Amino acid sequence: xxxxxxxxxxxxxxxxxxxxxxxxxxxxxxxxxxxxxxxxxxxxxxxxxxxxxxxxxxxxxxxxxxxxxxxxxxxxxxxxxxxxxxxxxxxxxxxxxxxxxxxxxxxxxxxxxxxxxxxxxxxxxxxxxxxxxxxxxxxxxxxxxxxxxxxxxxxxxxxxxxxxxxxxxxxxxxxxxxxxxxxxxxxxxxxxxxxxxxxxxxxxxxxxxxxxxxxxxxxxxxxxxxxxxxxxxxxxxxxxxxxxxxxxxxxxxxxxxxxxxxxxxxxxxxxxxxxxxxxxxxxxxxxxxxxxxxxxxxx
Numbered sequence: 001x002x003x004x005x006x007x008x009x010x011x012x013x014x015x016x017x018x019x020x021x022x023x024x025x026x027x028x029x030x031x032x033x034x035x036x037x038x039x040x041x042x043x044x045x046x047x048x049x050x051x052x053x054x055x056x057x058x059x060x061x062x063x064x065x066x067x068x069x070x071x072x073x074x075x076x077x078x079x080x081x082x083x084x085x086x087x088x089x090x091x092x093x094x095x096x097x098x099x100x101x102x103x104x105x106x107x108x109x110x111x112x113x114x115x116x117x118x119x120x121x122x123x124x125x126x127x128x129x130x131x132x133x134x135x136x137x138x139x140x141x142x143x144x145x146x147x148x149x150x151x152x153x154x155x156x157x158x159x160x161x162x163x164x165x166x167x168x169x170x171x172x173x174x175x176x177x178x179x180x181x182x183x184x185x186x187x188x189x190x191x192x193x194x195x196x197x198x199x200x201x202x203x204x205x206x207x208x209x210x211x212x213x214x215x216x217x218x219x220x221x222x223x224x225x226x227x228x229x230x231x232x233x234x235x236x237x238x239x240x241x242x243x244x245x246x247x248x249x250x251x252x253x254x255x256x257x258x259x260x261x262x263x264x265x266x267x268x269x270x271x272x273x274x275x276x277x278x279x280x281x282x283x284x285x286x287x288x289x290x291x292x293x294x295x296x297x298x299x
Contacts, residue, residue, distance in 0.1 A: 002299060003104040004029075004292070005097030005113040006043045007041065007090060024276065026071065027285045028114055028292075037293050046053060048089060049096035056140045057167060058132060059124040066131060079126040084291075091131040098134040098270060099141055102226070105268040106147070109299045110259070112292060116272030117230040119161035119185070128185065134272065135228040136167045139174050142226060149173060152224035152267070154215070154258060155192075157232030157274040158184055158242045165190035175222045179211065181243050185260050195216065198246030200243045204250025207235065211254060215261050227267050229258055233287035240277045248283070252290040256285065 006029055032038040054063050065071050071083045079089055093138030094115040101111035119135065135153055142148040153168070153179040155161035168174045175193045182197030190193065196210060218230075235254075237245045262269045271291060276284040 001042060002110050002295060003101065004038065004043050004106050005046055005094075005101050005115070005172065007045060007093045007097065007115060010045070023258075023281055024284050024288060025075070025114055027281065028273075029060040030286050031285055032292055033290050035289075037289070037296055042086055044100065046093050046097040046100050048092035049132075049226070051100065052083065052221055053099070054092070054095065054132065054137060054287070056144055057123060057137045058121075060128075062124050066126075071126075075125065079131060080129045081131075088131065089114075095132050095137050098138045098228075101270040102138055102142055102147070102268075105226075105270050106274045109263060109266075110269050110271065110295050111194070112271040112273075112295060114273060117162045117232065117274035118272075119155055119157065119230060120159070122163045123167050130163065133163050133167060135270075136228065137193045137254070139168070139171075139226075139228065143173055148226035150222060150224045150226075151175070152218065152222060153177065153230070154178065154226040154227060155274075156235070156254060156258070157213075157230050157243060157248050158234040159275065160184075160186060160189050160195065160197075161192065162188075162190040165192040165195075175215075175218065176223065177218055179207075183244055184241070198244060199228060201247070202244045204246045204253075206215070207244070207246050208250060208253055208257065212257055215258065219261060219265055219267070224267055227262055227269040229262075229269050229271045230274045231255055231258075231271055231288075231291045232276070233276035233278075233284060236276070236278055236283065236287060238278040238280070239278060241275075242277070245246065248287050248290070251287050252294065255291045255294050256298070259294055263298060
């Protein structure tokens with residue numbers, strides 16, 4: 001059975017301008033249950049990730065700042081959220097959800113986290129609405145426990161996974177691949193193992209041709225035995241921040257291509273949703289739900 005990490009508590013105190021993008025975390029599971037794509041038994045609620053696992057990746061001083069609500073005003077501005085115990089707890093829960101999903105992926109081939117993909121968080125700081133880097137924490141956990149030897153992080157959010165790239169820059173067992181808008185945030189890019197910067201106005205055909213040419217080569221050369229996939233839907237032509245011209249159908253084909261390649265090579269994968277900022281919430285929800293539908297169909 002394919003399992004899905006879900007934190008049911010999203011009503012954390014945030015400014016009004018942050019509430020809209022948070023709605024998807026409630027609406028996606030509701031839609032998947034309503035249409036019968038998933039059953040209630042497939043969802044699980046993680047506990048909070050423990051300190052010793054977090055600090056395999058993040059600096060202890062930064063971890064303590066999060067726990068004790070000691071981020072400076074500047075640090076909070078860079079993150080984009082005001083600090084609160086609830087927000088820290090949510091981030092710890094999201095991170096544990098990605099770790100738990102790894103164990104389920106080893107059984108079924110795929111597992112998903114309705115949140116996660118917090119790829120702008122660095123070891124010593126948060127950035128871009130990301131406090132902890134869930135995929136890096138989970139990857140380091142798998143390596144420390146000798147559960148996986150060679151891990152591929154596929155980041156197809158429209159924004160470069162700068163925190164992921166920096167954290168993993170000297171990790172030979174982890175290959176970071178980021179395909180993103182070249183002129184988009186973050187404006188100072190870090191160096192992934194492979195970065196592909198896409199031009200503004202990139203079409204779905206061009207996007208898919210690049211992906212379908214690149215991903216098989218990475219798999220052949222690096223030979224991963226585990227993968228993380230950040231399936232941001234901010235690549236859509238409707239996205240307010242994306243700058244690309246990719247349709248919902250092409251976004252769905254992107255997910256199909258990634259799943260097919262990983263399944264073909266028997267590489268378990270954990271999926272996190274990443275960004276999506278289209279003006280209509282139904283567009284965001286539909287695009288994200290397609291990822292789950294494909295996972296259910298293909299695995």
